[in-house]
Amino acid sequence: MNSFSYARPSDISMAVGELVTHEGAKFIAGGTNLLDLMKENVEQPNRLVDINRLELSAIEDIEDGGLRLGALLTNADTAYHPVVESRYPLLSRAILAGASAQLRNMATNGGNLFQRTRCYYFYDLATPCNKREPGSGCGALNGYNRIHAILGTSDQQPETTCIATHPSDLCVALSALDAVVRVTGPKGERTIPFADFHRLPGDEPWRDNTIQSGELVTAIDLPAKGFSDYYAYIKIRDRQSYAFALVSVAVGLEIEDNRITDARIALGGVAHKPWRKPEAEAMLVGQMLSEANFLSVAEALLAGAKGYGHNTFKIELAKRAIVRALKQAAKLEPAS
Template identity: 55%
Template structure:
């Protein structure tokens, strides 16, 4: 690791001021991903602005929405009575992620900002457009078992990045229509969660739509009727501390056996949490049966394409959707 300047912010304004004039400066909270990247030489910010003293840890019911401060710990959110009652899907996703020790350090905002775990990104000796734009994507012709099947460029030889987003929490947030509150040099703004993370496009090094100097302050999640019938399914190589091969966040609002509303999102399949809006529409108004779930899964897989080592995902993904919906329906 290189030497770096360390500052501790006492207010959101001082935090923003601490990074906005230095394009390489970064915020740090729990540091569970950033410190790893610094140790491996993937990133080397000359300045870190510690935001842990900012008043951004509250979890509150504000009537029609639930507000979660960006510095709330993953473990705190997962165990909070309000989240367990009204947003159990989020609690399930958080508890499926990382290890208990990491959840006790990681923050909600940091979870959103974590970077891919693609091995080509983590190894400076290998080509990676996300780490070194223009160097190529080593995963395309390499070992791509964990990689994306959605959100890919239409022309195969133009794939600039096929890495997947690693977060479990973010899959649930995408399904639950969350919005992100940010403060920055240009003032305050909100971002729909499904628009927060981005596909590689021509700038694979950019993971999200934040502007430099903007600070995540909170998440807002609308109240809903989905708490009773929800399930987060994570399929991974081992039961503890492994990233998803496929994950599915599923939530249903049932009247009898008829689906009134549906929410579906997937992880382990794209550069960002992958919301399945077309599949949701298929479910509405239909009975909560295996046949309905299989129809929705078939629609969800439109546009999916695999590489040499991840063709199994083309079968595993729809099966996981059916399983998650079946468990959610009870």
């Protein structure tokens, strides 16, 4: 690990100023991902800006009937908060499917949004990785790619190829809920719809998100609609705990008279960002609860999916997981 300087600002403006003043500085809160990256020399910030003194740990109601989650609120405190458990159980369940109890006690909501991929080649400095070293190539493309993406990849140009996946569970649920990210930076405050926060690799795979230089996430806003009656979160992984998803599915439904009136489906473990297709979700609106209808939507969500050898099994796995999650959300079968 390289040497670095350290600052502990007492307010948001000072924190933002630290990143503006010191090129190469990084915010740190729980540190559950950044410290790993530093130990492996994947990231080498020259200054750490500890934001734990900032007053960003509240949960509060907002005007539209939604809920605001402070960026420094831990994953554990979020998942077990009675309001989240009752109004947004999909979010609570997704958080509790992630990491371990020890990590959830440290990891923050804001930090979770910035998790970097767990691609083996990203962490191995001896191998090429366009995300870690732009233009160097992609070791995963023709390597061991079992955990890698099947949707939204860039694989046409060697210098921009990337088939990495986003590792978060929380973010999959936030995507399904249509959350909004609140940020503050040198140019003031702004909001980012969750669908626009993370990026597909495109021609800049080293960019994970749309945050601008010096910006700090201050909160995550959840809309009033929480799908508290009909929801499911399924995470398929190699072991039951402390493992990242091969495929995960977050589903929220509204149902009246055995027909679906609204549907949200987000996938994790399959793309560079949580994967949603509103046009596929719309196929369910007005439809009866049936496995045939669920299968049609699963196929639409996975249209264009592409395997790279070791991960080709994910296409069928994702299809079955989507159908299963929809059946569980609709209460056609017991929750996992």
